[in-house]
Amino acid sequence: MTSLFDLSPFVSAAMKDGRPVVALETTLVTHGLPHPDGVRAAAELEAEVVAAGAVPATIGVLDGRVRVGLSAAELQRLATEPGTAKLNLSNLAAQVASGRPGSTTVAATLAVAGAIGLRVFATGGIGGVHRGAAESGDVSADLQALRDFEVAVVCAGAKAMLDLPRTVEMLETLGVPVFGVGTDEFPAFYRRTSGLKVDQRFDDIASLARAVETHWRLGLATGVVVANPIPAAEEMPLEVYEGAMSQALAEAATRGVRGRAVTPFLLERLRAASEGRSVFSNLALLRHNARVAAALAGAMARRPGPAARA
Numbered sequence: 001m002t003s004l005f006d007l008s009p010f011v012s013a014a015m016k017d018g019r020p021v022v023a024l025e026t027t028l029v030t031h032g033l034p035h036p037d038g039v040r041a042a043a044e045l046e047a048e049v050v051a052a053g054a055v056p057a058t059i060g061v062l063d064g065r066v067r068v069g070l071s072a073a074e075l076q077r078l079a080t081e082p083g084t085a086k087l088n089l090s091n092l093a094a095q096v097a098s099g100r101p102g103s104t105t106v107a108a109t110l111a112v113a114g115a116i117g118l119r120v121f122a123t124g125g126i127g128g129v130h131r132g133a134a135e136s137g138d139v140s141a142d143l144q145a146l147r148d149f150e151v152a153v154v155c156a157g158a159k160a161m162l163d164l165p166r167t168v169e170m171l172e173t174l175g176v177p178v179f180g181v182g183t184d185e186f187p188a189f190y191r192r193t194s195g196l197k198v199d200q201r202f203d204d205i206a207s208l209a210r211a212v213e214t215h216w217r218l219g220l221a222t223g224v225v226v227a228n229p230i231p232a233a234e235e236m237p238l239e240v241y242e243g244a245m246s247q248a249l250a251e252a253a254t255r256g257v258r259g260r261a262v263t264p265f266l267l268e269r270l271r272a273a274s275e276g277r278s279v280f281s282n283l284a285l286l287r288h289n290a291r292v293a294a295a296l297a298g299a300m301a302r303r304p305g306p307a308a309r310a
Contacts, residue, residue: 008069128167
């Protein structure tokens with residue numbers, strides 16, 4: 001059967017050579033930031049990965065193929081072609097089959113990374129259990145993807161508008177470990193702390209890499225959440241965060257926003273309510289996550305092969 005994955009020469013060569021590679025998603029490019037800010041942000045994240053010694057593998061769907069390691073021209077196409085879809089586990093296959101363009105969410109990026117053997121992925125924040133999910137049933141496919149694919153996801157916790165206690169509880173139920181990078185608490189995206197505990201804190205990348213690999217060597221075939229708090233200098237002030245979040249959530253409820261539209265809607269309302277501070281914080285945490293992901297991928301690449309560690 002013909003593969004549906006097109007790996008760039010740089011990504012293909014790095015994987016064959018055993019060099020560190022970091023997967024990156026593209027929903028930020030198409031739905032997270034206005035054009036051309038999204039394309040510019042994607043280029044900055046790739047540069048952070050390269051500067052930290054790894055190869056970036058930005059993932060998207062074009063012309064009926066899953067592209068791993070998008071070029072600058074392909075990123076531009078993804079951002080500007082009309083009707084580019086936001087892809088998760090339920091619509092990824094149909095979009096590929098149709099030949100229409102699509103950007104990958106956390107869930108879709110996890111699926112692609114898991115399918116081709118990438119083990120580290122950097123993003124802003126994972127999806128999870130939405131507020132009011134008891135009535136709406138709105139739970140992100142990211143959680144199912146974390147249950148199904150052996151990929152370490154470096155993130156600043158879960159997206160800020162979610163029900164964080166229930167999201168953390170669901171991760172535990174699914175057997176997905178949450179490892180904190182220099183923190184005992186699950187980050188709250190724009191804020192460094194949430195009052196919720198991680199499963200284990202790690203203060204050096206080598207120990208973190210060892211724990212991630214041990215999880216998989218034990219046959220615990222799930223993803224791993226690597227919770228990396230936003231740098232303190234870029235953290236959104238509490239009063240700004242709480243005011244903007246309350247305003248955004250109230251407007252979403254009033255308008256009846258549901259499903260895939262919720263996150264982009266709330267991010268835009270947060271941007272407006274915080275006078276752009278949320279975008280500044282978002283980009284800062286993305287860059288930080290890219291650097292930590294590259295370091296983690298490097299540490300995992302330097303460790304002995306599976307036979308030597310058995």
